[in-house]
Amino acid sequence: MFDEIKKILDEEYHITGVSKETNFRKELGLSSFDFLNLICIFEERYGVELDEEKYIHVVTVGELCDYLETLVGNDAD
Amino acid sequence: MRIKVVEGKREKKQFLSFREKKYKSEARYIDNSYYMIETIFAEKLHFTKGLKVMPVMILDDGENVLCEAIIAYAPLLPEYVQVCFFEALEGCSDAVEMLLDHAAKLGREYGCKRIVIGLSGHVNYGLGFLASHYDKVNSFSSPGNSEYYNEYFKGLGCQTIKLNSYYAQTLDHKLDRYSALISKLRRKYDFRTFDKRKFEYYAKAYTDLNNACFTEHRYYYHRDYEDDLEMLKELFFFINEDSLYFAFDGDRPVGFILWYPDYNELAKPGESFGTKHFFLNKLKGKKIKTVKVMEWGVLDEYRGCGLPVALVDCVYQTLSNYNCSFMESSWILEENEDSNSICEMITDGRYKQYAVYEKEIG
Known part of the structure; x- marks a missing residue:
């Protein structure tokens, strides 16, 4: 899932080099929208x-x- | 120098003539309030029946107008006495001070605590003085004034309440960034334009949403159905049904957005906007490049889901029928962090600044 998130961030917002600790707003500058x-x-x-x-x-x-992961896992069940 | 209360036909004519000459001689801005003042003087508006309206002029010894305003008291906004439709010549700070002193005196008689300068009876009819971009012609229903107006009020110790506006290129806009969100919102909510065949129903929805969304905002006070029915009937003389979009959750209206083409592009600086400009447009088909987003409102419980983005998208989708390529928003109070933050996310940035002035009258 982490790779999937990285891929989408790159595709949609051209953001690369994220870690699991990266903060969406403070570090990536993503707005609430x-x-x-x-x-x-x-x-x-x-x-x-x-x-x-x-x-x-x-x-x-x-x-x-x-x-x-929790959600997709639950959904898959 | 003396105060002249505007009562008779002759004084009303002098009042209107002052602003007409002033706009004409400066030839910088378009007067969008002339017609409104005429109807106030004619006591034709339902809205002003609820107000105490007191127009005044300050005259010099030669009986020439130095400055003028309509002083108003709205019982539903009891804290404030309003100085509306203010106009003044340059270098007349004594006259302006005399006008404000008179307004303060009237305000005290009504039990007001503060004077507000730049509110036009109700926020739905206009708010603020231009406080930047003095070289640009004002867009439809926005104020246009020289910088010295602001200097008058600052010099008289008034507190400045700042207002912002925003701009965007509508052909290459930021909303593409939120396409997944917009798709979801379009599936979840129903977006409908105003329907003139159900005029009263949609006018009521507009009033209810205004009252629900803006009650906590500075200067806003309760609108009744008649007020907006009157205003919208006037407005729909100019605008099309797709200028007022609603978002429905099932049968419940939960948000709206009002926009229209910048009709001031049909007039020349110095003119008072009137129906002739509109008809000239109909006849000559002049293209208007700017779209003015006047207001939007979303019920509290729907703000977190991004509904304003979908409402703005409705406007942008509609614009393909209008050939507009530039969007200018109306004023937003600087203290309204939510709305400013939304505008930062969906526009290209801040544009004109406006200001309202307040003063305690104890």
């Missing part, structure tokens, strides 16, 4: 709907990675 757009891209790719109550607390790439 950029982040919402990123969420929508994942929703489209995996055919799931992410829970606003949960993704609203996501700050780093690693946190999004963990959340998506």
